[in-house]
Amino acid sequence: MTELALTADERLVLHALELIVKIELQGAAGADRLNRKLAQWRAADTRHEQAWCEAMTRWTALSGMGNELRAHFPQVNQDGKNRRISRRRLLAWTLGTVGLASLGSGGSWYLHQPLYARSFRTGHTQTLVVTLPDAAGAATAATSLELNARTGIDVRLFRSRRLVILEQGDVRFSVLHDRSRPFFVQAGAGTVMVRGTTFTVSCRAGALTVAVEEGHVSFYRESSAEKIDPERTLADAELFGGQLLHLRDGTLEVLRQADASAVADWRNGWLNFNDVPLDEALAQINAYRQNPIRLADARAGMQRLTGRFRVASSYDMPRILTEILPLQSRTLPDGEVELRSRS
Structure with a gap:
């Protein structure tokens, strides 16, 4: 069997994994002793603590492994004495089950599990600011997401990439630059890739808008980020600061000069529309x-809508719309408002 070339940090992770596995296999008395040993080891060096965090991430990804562990390594012999598990056998089982980055084509199974996975949802009138745990150090500003009302996202942080799936709504991104972990936003019929910049993605009523305030993003007409190889896949559009992209019904329009910050003006309590179809504006x-x-x-x-309106006036919008567009409105029994074209 070929010897694995492990880095010093990976050896620390494996040592932490070995302790975790041993604790899982021990009875209560033995587990207490090993837990004290693990606590002392973690406190001895900050690298030990980091290694333990990584080991727990891998172990958590294999939730429910306790029963399988006990099946592989019975705790007690028939004579009632504890079975001694050799370090070599225990380490080999841990390596084979939990995996290492150095194993096989592109990494082992655990590399494909997210280090962080959360979902966020906002209701009507509610906004939310989310800070992602992707900073490289205490002095590095992490990625920040600002969610508009009625917005839903799923966040997945992997070892080699970061992914946000925008189900619907509007999100302004301030992304930490990290060349080793490209950042993807998957929304509707397209995907945005960026390594560090500020931009807004809106996905409502079947339309997708990407507005870049600063930096550079690549846009792909691909609904799955997994199918994009940043080094080989040709982007459908490249956007830089002050540029805006709009995709609707398969038609892609890129505005080379636009007020990209206006797309996220909801952060300041305003809604901006510049010749926008009314069905999109209503979303x-x-x-x-x-x-x-x-x-x-x-x-x-x-009908096309142009104007800047306060978010607070949203309940007065039926009246405003009938004054500036050839529309008439009526309130339905359930409280909803219906707009129809004037005859």
């Missing part, structure tokens, strides 16, 4: 309404 407006505005006919949805 933004309804994020702040408990009783949404509906369209009674397709012609009404094709």
